[in-house]
Amino acid sequence: MIRANGLSVTYGAVQALRDVTFTAETGAITAVLGANGAGKTTLLRAISGLVAPRSGTVSLDETTLTGERPEDIVRRGVGHVPEGRGVIAEFTVEENLRLGAMISPMPLRDGLNQQYEWFPVLGERRKQAAATLSGGERQMLAMARALIAKPTVLLLDEPSLGLAPLVTAQLMHTVSELCATTGLTVILVEQNAKSALRIARRAVVLYLGRVVADDDAAAVAQDDQLRQYYLGMVK
Amino acid sequence: MGSFLTSRNVADVLGGLTNGVIYSLVALSLVLVWRSTRILNFAQGAMAMIAAYIGFAVLAPTTNYWVSMAVAIIAGLVLGGLTERVIVRGLYGKPEINPVVAMVGFLLVLESVAAAIWSTTSRGLPTPFSIVDWQINHKPVALSPFALYEIVTAVVVMTVIALLFQFTKLGLKLRAAALAPEVSRLLGVRVGRMLTLGWMLSSGVGAVTAVLVASNYFTGLTPTTMDGVFAFGFIAAAIGGLDSPVGALVSGVSLGIILQFVGDYLNSNDIILVALGMLIVSLMVRPNGVFTRSAQRRV
Amino acid sequence: MGARWNQRVVAGTAVGAAAVLASWLGVGTARAATALSIAAVVLVAALALISSSEFRRDHPVVARAAISVAAVDVSLVVTGFFSSTVDSNLAIGAAMSIVLLGLSFLTGSSGQISIGNGAFMGVGAFTVAIWANHHATTPIAVVLLLAVVAGALVGLLLGLPATRLRGPYLAGMTLAFAVAFGAVLNLFSTWTGGDSGLQLPYAVNAPAWLVHFFQPGTSSLTTNSVWLVDVTIVTAGIALFFMANLFASRTGRAMRLVRDNDVAAELVGISLPRARVIAFTVSAAYAALGGGLWTIINNAVTPATYGFALSITILSLVVIGGIGTIPGALIGGLIYAFAASVIAWFTAHTGLNPQGNVASQLNGIIFGGLLVLTILFAPTGIAGFVRRRWAAWRSR
Ligand SMILES: Nc1ncnc2c1ncn2[C@@H]1O[C@H](COP(=O)(O)OP(=O)(O)OP(=O)(O)O)[C@@H](O)[C@H]1O
Numbered sequence: 001m002i003r004a005n006g007l008s009v010t011y012g013a014v015q016a017l018r019d020v021t022f023t024a025e026t027g028a029i030t031a032v033l034g035a036n037g038a039g040k041t042t043l044l045r046a047i048s049g050l051v052a053p054r055s056g057t058v059s060l061d062e063t064t065l066t067g068e069r070p071e072d073i074v075r076r077g078v079g080h081v082p083e084g085r086g087v088i089a090e091f092t093v094e095e096n097l098r099l100g101a102m103i104s105p106m107p108l109r110d111g112l113n114q115q116y117e118w119f120p121v122l123g124e125r126r127k128q129a130a131a132t133l134s135g136g137e138r139q140m141l142a143m144a145r146a147l148i149a150k151p152t153v154l155l156l157d158e159p160s161l162g163l164a165p166l167v168t169a170q171l172m173h174t175v176s177e178l179c180a181t182t183g184l185t186v187i188l189v190e191q192n193a194k195s196a197l198r199i200a201r202r203a204v205v206l207y208l209g210r211v212v213a214d215d216d217a218a219a220v221a222q223d224d225q226l227r228q229y230y231l232g233m234v235k
Numbered sequence: 236m237g238s239f240l241t242s243r244n245v246a247d248v249l250g251g252l253t254n255g256v257i258y259s260l261v262a263l264s265l266v267l268v269w270r271s272t273r274i275l276n277f278a279q280g281a282m283a284m285i286a287a288y289i290g291f292a293v294l295a296p297t298t299n300y301w302v303s304m305a306v307a308i309i310a311g312l313v314l315g316g317l318t319e320r321v322i323v324r325g326l327y328g329k330p331e332i333n334p335v336v337a338m339v340g341f342l343l344v345l346e347s348v349a350a351a352i353w354s355t356t357s358r359g360l361p362t363p364f365s366i367v368d369w370q371i372n373h374k375p376v377a378l379s380p381f382a383l384y385e386i387v388t389a390v391v392v393m394t395v396i397a398l399l400f401q402f403t404k405l406g407l408k409l410r411a412a413a414l415a416p417e418v419s420r421l422l423g424v425r426v427g428r429m430l431t432l433g434w435m436l437s438s439g440v441g442a443v444t445a446v447l448v449a450s451n452y453f454t455g456l457t458p459t460t461m462d463g464v465f466a467f468g469f470i471a472a473a474i475g476g477l478d479s480p481v482g483a484l485v486s487g488v489s490l491g492i493i494l495q496f497v498g499d500y501l502n503s504n505d506i507i508l509v510a511l512g513m514l515i516v517s518l519m520v521r522p523n524g525v526f527t528r529s530a531q532r533r534v
Numbered sequence: 535m536g537a538r539w540n541q542r543v544v545a546g547t548a549v550g551a552a553a554v555l556a557s558w559l560g561v562g563t564a565r566a567a568t569a570l571s572i573a574a575v576v577l578v579a580a581l582a583l584i585s586s587s588e589f590r591r592d593h594p595v596v597a598r599a600a601i602s603v604a605a606v607d608v609s610l611v612v613t614g615f616f617s618s619t620v621d622s623n624l625a626i627g628a629a630m631s632i633v634l635l636g637l638s639f640l641t642g643s644s645g646q647i648s649i650g651n652g653a654f655m656g657v658g659a660f661t662v663a664i665w666a667n668h669h670a671t672t673p674i675a676v677v678l679l680l681a682v683v684a685g686a687l688v689g690l691l692l693g694l695p696a697t698r699l700r701g702p703y704l705a706g707m708t709l710a711f712a713v714a715f716g717a718v719l720n721l722f723s724t725w726t727g728g729d730s731g732l733q734l735p736y737a738v739n740a741p742a743w744l745v746h747f748f749q750p751g752t753s754s755l756t757t758n759s760v761w762l763v764d765v766t767i768v769t770a771g772i773a774l775f776f777m778a779n780l781f782a783s784r785t786g787r788a789m790r791l792v793r794d795n796d797v798a799a800e801l802v803g804i805s806l807p808r809a810r811v812i813a814f815t816v817s818a819a820y821a822a823l824g825g826g827l828w829t830i831i832n833n834a835v836t837p838a839t840y841g842f843a844l845s846i847t848i849l850s851l852v853v854i855g856g857i858g859t860i861p862g863a864l865i866g867g868l869i870y871a872f873a874a875s876v877i878a879w880f881t882a883h884t885g886l887n888p889q890g891n892v893a894s895q896l897n898g899i900i901f902g903g904l905l906v907l908t909i910l911f912a913p914t915g916i917a918g919f920v921r922r923r924w925a926a927w928r929s930r
């Protein structure tokens with residue numbers, strides 16, 4: 001369980017998050033939705049320690065994460081697939097995975113094999129430079145690289161960005177399956193509200209850095225006002 | 236065969252190779268810190284010089300050569316680490332001239348301090364091998380046991396560095412920290428530590444270089460021994476591309492050989508001028524170096 | 535002109551008072567008092583112009599000229615009262631401040647840095663010496679102009695790659711030039727005189743009428759050092775005037791914006807690729823002018839002066855003074871003028887062996903150390919520090 005409590009983040013004069021409080025339940029997907037600039041990425045960065053909040057705390061289960069460095073937070077089991085994927089293009093697929101496996105308790109071989117089972121295409125491309133992968137393959141690599149460390153929490157920042165609808169659907173399916181089978185806690189930031197709401201248990205809607213809704217995903221999906229004003233979805 | 240090996244051109248190639256590996260080492264040392272911290276270390280030569288002094292001047296002159304070499308390398312590693320922690324750390328994310336200025340200032344401090352402690356008088360370093368050229372049919376080949384030792388040492392150092400970076404976990408982390416620091420942190424790499432380590436390695440390579448230079452060149456060890464060598468090493472690194480270790484190696488050796496021919500067929504005064512000309516032309520044609528793939532995409 | 539009548543009255547009264555004061559001061563001869571009075575009149579007139587904010591707004595160029603004139607005027611008077619040692623130090627420092635103005639402009643307008651300006655100084659220094667040795671009758675002002683042109687040409691040649699280069703590459707290239715400069719001189723050793731350099735075929739002296747005006751019957755103006763420092767100061771004043779206009783140009787305005795803003799000041803440079811080559815050429819030309827003046831002041835030039843160490847010193851001075859600013863360059867020049875004396879004084883008072891290793895290296899240790907500390911903790915240098923203090927004090 002990840003809990004944000006009264007989280008505020010500022011960049012110079014810009015206040016990106018204002019007093020954000022929400023809980024992401026264990027073993028479920030929590031969708032974080034909102035328009036461009038709503039503060040979604042900032043929220044994930046504050047959780048994984050890349051930005052220091054001005055006030056408020058983030059806690060994982062009963063312990064607080066705030067104030068720890070990202071390299072320590074990831075060791076506590078919080079994996080973060082950043083916006084734009086963060087695949088190291090100069091590395092081969094396998095080098096990217098080896099880097100992700102560095103903090104894993106599992107033997108490297110087993111970890112790699114498991115990921116190649118999950119994402120067979122990565123196994124085929126293992127010696128290839130990541131720069132040569134397609135957008136969807138890169139997204140898989142980014143996810144596999146986070147998963148190989150055996151996280152208990154996974155932060156996904158717009159995984160569907162730039163992917164075809166079919167690929168997005170596959171990806172969403174993979175994420176929900178992961179949750180169901182491994183008890184992973186997922187915080188899923190998405191522009192694509194429709195497909196995110198379909199697999200999420202709860203949804204948090206951000207608007208100009210504030211939480212404007214925090215409810216069951218189904219309820220958010222039904223709320224016409226929310227859909228219209230904050231999610232830009234038409235009926 | 237014998238007359239071929241002792242011919243003028245072969246002599247130039249061998250002599251150039253001996254100088255060239257030194258330039259390659261300096262260039263490699265520069266590339267190591269440039270890749271990880273985007274800082275061109277103008278104090279590289281001076282730091283190496285200090286390490287050589289610590290190995291060979293602080294210890295009594297009677298000490299074993301290899302012990303001194305080891306001490307110099309350790310001094311280099313420590314100095315590199317300290318420099319990163321104390322000076323360089325405050326320069327990350329600053330305008331790009333700030334590190335230039337800081338490292339030039341550090342260069343001045345190091346050279347002045349060295350001169351204050353050890354004076355500007357040159358001191359000869361012991362050599363573990365003869366510096367007299369081998370002979371074939373009573374004619375000298377332009378290669379001495381010491382020159383061969385220099386070349387072998389350079390090759391060993393480069394191989395060790397290459398193996399470290401390419402095939403070890405540490406190397407993977409070092410490369411990742413250099414290429415994508417933020418992503419690396421998200422994957423648990425202690426980036427700050429990697430940067431320090433990068434500076435240590437660079438400075439360790441520098442220490443070996445300075446010891447070789449000071450025992451080979453007529454100048455011996457002085458506080459400014461490395462100035463000229465640094466200039467050539469920088470030229471090699473800039474031509475090869477500050478991002479490319481392979482570029483450093485190739486252009487260092489090529490530069491050494493070309494300049495040897497220049498010195499032989501033209502005159503020794505023209506060496507630095509030709510090098511400067513090559514630098515200007517190559518920077519105009521390929522501003523990021525010959526061996527850097529242009530516009531690398533970072534995703 | 536812009537000054538209102540009341541200001542003119544004030545100015546007129548001040549002129550009168552200054553003239554009377556000057557003639558009452560014990561300044562030796564009546565002629566010296568006359569000269570002093572003239573200087574006072576010029577100063578008060580210049581100050582009257584500058585004091586009107588209306589005038590400064592409507593005639594910025596004339597106002598800048600007035601500032602330069604006032605600065606030069608005061609400096610000229612002051613040098614008349616100094617010992618010849620202080621005067622020659624000042625001359626060397628004033629020439630250096632010209633060099634620093636150029637480098638300050640380079641960094642301020644393009645965010646780039648040169649570690650080779652010592653070599654550009656050398657270009658100017660040798661141009662003056664070589665020309666004077668071949669054409670002894672050319673007026674010294676013309677010879678100095680030739681030095682400027684030579685510096686600009688070499689700067690242009692080296693600056694051409696600058697359009698495409700990132701900062702550290704350019705800095706490295708200028709460093710290579712500084713290291714190679716000795717070899718360049720050697721290449722033309724028939725002209726440059728090899729290791730021993732060149733002597734000027736004549737001493738640059740005050741014109742006869744001026745000497746006679748002040749000291750009828752003697753052959754030189756007190757000592758030659760007063761004349762030399764005055765020539766340098768006038769030249770520096772002209773250089774300052776041009777630089778002030780450059781700083782106020784579009785490029786310069788963007789720069790000042792950066793400088794005044796604390797956060798943005800960290801950025802020191804702003805990206806204006808077009809201005810890069812021009813800035814680089816200007817900085818080389820200014821360096822050459824400073825070097826040319828050094829040749830005149832020393833009456834000789836040696837290649838050893840223009841080694842790598844000088845380039846580093848120049849960099850230190852400009853950074854410590856305050857990079858990217860005009861006051862910073864002037865402060866740097868002053869520091870250079872008196873650094874050696876201060877360090878010698880320090881050595882004498884700490885009981886260091888003045889011939890020892892430590893004493894001879896103090897200069898490098900202090901300047902290098904200050905350079906590192908300045909860039910880490912006060913990247914805008916003394917000028918930036920004072921400016922911020924002043925702004926804070928005024929806003930209290
Ligand atoms: N490093 C930064 N410096 C200054 N402002 C920033 C920075 N990063 C983000 N911001 C601002 O903070 C606000 C929130 O940004 P954030 O990236 O969290 O939005 P987002 O919800 O992820 O948007 P998107 O859907 O476009 O990715 C925006 O107004 C943005 O401009």
Ligand SMILES: [Mg+2]
Nearest residue numbers: 040041042083
């Ligand atoms: Mg975002």
